[in-house]
Amino acid sequence: MDRSRTPYVLLGILAIEDRKSGYDLRKVIESSVAHFWGESYGQIYPTLKRLRSDGLIRHDGARGKQRRQQYSITDAGRQYLRKWLALPFQNDPPRNEFLLKLFFGAEAPPQVAIAHIRELRDRNLKALKQLEQIGKLAPEANAGQPGLKYWMLTLGLGVALTRAGLEWAEATLEDLENEQVERRPE
Amino acid sequence: MDRSRTPYVLLGILAIEDRKSGYDLRKVIESSVAHFWGESYGQIYPTLKRLRSDGLIRHDGARGKQRRQQYSITDAGRQYLRKWLALPFQNDPPRNEFLLKLFFGAEAPPQVAIAHIRELRDRNLKALKQLEQIGKLAPEANAGQPGLKYWMLTLGLGVALTRAGLEWAEATLEDLENEQVERRPE
């Protein structure tokens, strides 16, 4: 458990808001960083245990009568997080199955690649709408939060990349469809 | 070994050009799809063994006096590859450490985020130059190759995304640096 970034994700969220359970953390991840990061329960719960025994988070007991646990970040945890934040970011191993299939496109009929590009366009369009919706609501929903500025920056890059992918897909589809028509003039 | 895409990468390359060894395949990957896909020897050699025993590739013996092995794709292998190509592509689990650190940017001094954005700008600029260089040389270097069209499409999306990231970084840096100056008017 040396290069995993799960600890930092959990610490990062607890640094924003205290008293969260493993279940809570998962939900926050799904509704915030999910577009560029994910964590499963199989990672979250063991990591919480380890963070606690390392003194980076503390256990505040269960909320109400429920079993739901509550964890908060400690000063040591904040320090640990900050240290990591200042380190250079790493480019994670590139894995883009769309590009892979496109690269080998000549091995299949042209409609195969075209269908993939359409699918890419649709997915990007959907994602773009989602991101723009978040961009509209976030400022009011998070007014006063010190992180808001950075969340909007994050969002901004997401929008820029998604839009670029969308525009590429639209332009490319037009090209390819024209080509198809020219080859079969009827 | 069910959801691994290593077999398809190897088959895809062998479909373009026959008689390649594990070592060759690695080199081809590094010099073609590396920007969006990677494979290590630890994956390549065992996968070759399995592909062979499954009849998807065939062993053509060693080249010359060297130990270097030669593998070629079989008809069954081509069919297997085509079947996969026609399947919908999957979005691989998102992992972008830059965005993650940016998202938690409020937990560190502003220069930390700024430094990361500068680094992103530099990496994207470098990548963009590389991709544009490839774009210039590829058409002549691969004239007549049936895959060329798709390789250029792949490259085109790479360029579009890299440029979008670069432009975002430049614009954002300007904003942030102005902000820094305004706060410390001297």
Added chain:
DNA sequence: CGTGGCATGTAAACGGTTACATGATTTA
């Protein structure tokens, strides 16, 4: 009371990288 969702957790499997071992070939 029963059912469905809440919440925590774990074991096993998986894909992948890393580090290492080994021998062959080329080059100085």
Added chain:
DNA sequence: TAAATCATGTAACCGTTTACATGCCACG
């Protein structure tokens, strides 16, 4: 002949997902 690099291969480890087990709690 020595050093470097080519080439193949494997074992150990790592991070992560998946599937499953378990009990709690709210609600009909």
